[in-house]
Structures are given as structure tokens and as C-alpha cells.
Amino acid sequence: MLNKTQIRQVLDTMEEMFPDAECELVHRNPFELLIAVVLSAQCTDALVNKVTKDLFLKYKAPEDFLAVPIEELQNDIRSIGLYRNKAKNIQKLSAALIEKYDGEVPHSKIELESLAGVGRKTANVVTSVAFSEPAIAVDTHVERVSKRLGICRWKDSVLEVENTLMRKVPKEEWSETHHRMIFFGRYHCKAKNPQCGICPLLDLCREGKKRIKKLA
DNA sequence: AACTCGGGGCA
DNA sequence: TGCCCAGAGTT
Structure with a gap:
């Protein structure tokens, strides 16, 4: 298992590799953000x-999504x-926002997760991006990268991965960490063809070293 | 824990 | 063509 100093190195290197790793969704209002993440x-x-x-030119508020037949959506x-x-969930979610939250997007993860089509990851992203509440949303990339590098254990559940990351990464860096690890996982530490041969993190990576040895 | 929904992107 | 994807809900 990597210690905090090693994880510091990992995050710094990822930042050098993907300096522009940021979510384009940041610029949306909370409602559009929520819909975009549900769609994603x-x-x-x-x-x-x-x-x-195009979608947000036509639909700007929960009422707009309820104003059309589901086939149109x-x-x-x-x-x-x-x-x-997704169309069904968005209409259910829009109705719930109007009924329970006065048409606004709720701030708490519990309330968000109660909405149709919103699970743990979506709730994390929305609270983190829209409401600046620190969170690390563990998706397939974050999970794979964490396990290969040895930030957590292989058999850890998604929840355990999330807890480990929150424990070992400073809170103010949770959001950046999330995006860096996703870029790193998507474009470099890929599920199928990880670029271990040209990886600046090879020295720190348990799985990478194993993989290189196997190829040799 | 495994399965389904599903069109687009990529090899 | 075949396989995978920045998930969630159901069984």
C-alpha cells in the first residue's frame, strides 16, 4: 500500500501529465449539471x-422536461x-424537484441519491462541482487506477476505495484528484492497454512492474 | 454479484 | 464487426 508521501508523488505526476484535467461541466448551473451527469x-x-x-436551449427548468411527451424527450x-x-428518470426527477424541493436542486447527498437516476457517483459529482463540497466520486477509472497503483487493496469495494482516498488525500484536493485520476485512467492507464512502458509512475506502481516483468 | 439498458467511438 | 463506455435499478 502506498503511503501519503508516495500518493503525493502520484498526484503531482498526474498533474504534470494532464495539466488541463478539469470537468467541462463546472460552468453549468446546478440543474443543468444534474441533468448532464445523469445523462452521462x-x-x-x-x-x-x-x-x-441543444438540449438546454429547449429545456431550461424541471417544468420544461415535464411539458413534453416522453417520446419527444x-x-x-x-x-x-x-x-x-434516462428520459423516464429525468421526468421523475424533475417532478420530484418541483414537489419536494421547490424546483431547486437539493444540496445533500442523501436527498440527491433519492432522485431517480441519481446514484452515489452522480450525487458526489453534483455536490462537489455545483456546491463545492469536497467529494471523490469513484468510477471505474478511479477504482482501476487506485488498485493498480496500490493506493488501495485489490479486493476493496467501491466504498472502501472512496474511504481510503478520502483518508490519504487532503480534503481540498479531493475534487482535483478525482479528475486527474479519471484522465490518467482514460488516456493512459487504460483497462485494456495500459501504457506501462512509457509511464512516469512505473517505479511506484505495483501492477505496472509486475506487468513489465511478465512481458520481458 | 450479475444482468440490462443502448447508440457512438474506436480498433 | 466486436468490444467498451466519467452508471443506476432490479433480481
Whole structure:
């Protein structure tokens, strides 16, 4: 297991590799952010950005999503995949916002997770990005990278990975850490073809060294 | 813990 | 073509 000093090195190196690692969603208001993140499940953020660009010209508030038949909403988000579930969730979620939260996006993770289509990761991202409450949303990239590097154990659950990261990373860096690890995982420490041969973190990486030895 | 939804992107 | 994706809900 990596100690705090080693994790410090890891994060600094990731920042050098991906200096621009930041979420484009930062510039949205809380409602648009929530919708965008719900839509982003199992598809790339590039695609989400493309779709939401037009989407938010038409739908600006929860009422707007309820004003159309579900087939129309489905069609508007069709290219994003999983669109039937997502359209249904967005209408349910919009109704809940109006009924329970006066049309506003709630701030607490518990309330957010009670909304249709919003799970732990989405709630983390929204509280972190929209309300500046520190959080580390553990997705597949963060989990894989943490396990390969030895920041946590292989068999750790998502929740354990999250707790370990929160314990070992200073709170004010949780949000950046999340984005750095995602970029690192997506473009470098890939699930299928990790770039261990050219990885500046190889010396620190348990799995990477194993992998290199195996290839040799 | 495993399965499903699903079109787009990439090899 | 086939495989995977910045997930959540259900069984």
C-alpha cells in the first residue's frame, strides 16, 4: 500500500501529465449539471456535451422536461444511449424537484441519491462541482487506477476505495484528484492497454512492474 | 454479484 | 464487426 508521501508523488505526476484535467461541466448551473451527469452514465463526456448543447436551449427548468411527451424527450436524447431509462428518470426527477424541493436542486447527498437516476457517483459529482463540497466520486477509472497503483487493496469495494482516498488525500484536493485520476485512467492507464512502458509512475506502481516483468 | 439498458467511438 | 463506455435499478 502506498503511503501519503508516495500518493503525493502520484498526484503531482498526474498533474504534470494532464495539466488541463478539469470537468467541462463546472460552468453549468446546478440543474443543468444534474441533468448532464445523469445523462452521462455509460457514455463519453464528449457525447454528453454534444447532446446537451441543444438540449438546454429547449429545456431550461424541471417544468420544461415535464411539458413534453416522453417520446419527444427520448428522441431528443436518443444519440446518447440508454435513452429510454434516462428520459423516464429525468421526468421523475424533475417532478420530484418541483414537489419536494421547490424546483431547486437539493444540496445533500442523501436527498440527491433519492432522485431517480441519481446514484452515489452522480450525487458526489453534483455536490462537489455545483456546491463545492469536497467529494471523490469513484468510477471505474478511479477504482482501476487506485488498485493498480496500490493506493488501495485489490479486493476493496467501491466504498472502501472512496474511504481510503478520502483518508490519504487532503480534503481540498479531493475534487482535483478525482479528475486527474479519471484522465490518467482514460488516456493512459487504460483497462485494456495500459501504457506501462512509457509511464512516469512505473517505479511506484505495483501492477505496472509486475506487468513489465511478465512481458520481458 | 450479475444482468440490462443502448447508440457512438474506436480498433 | 466486436468490444467498451466519467452508471443506476432490479433480481
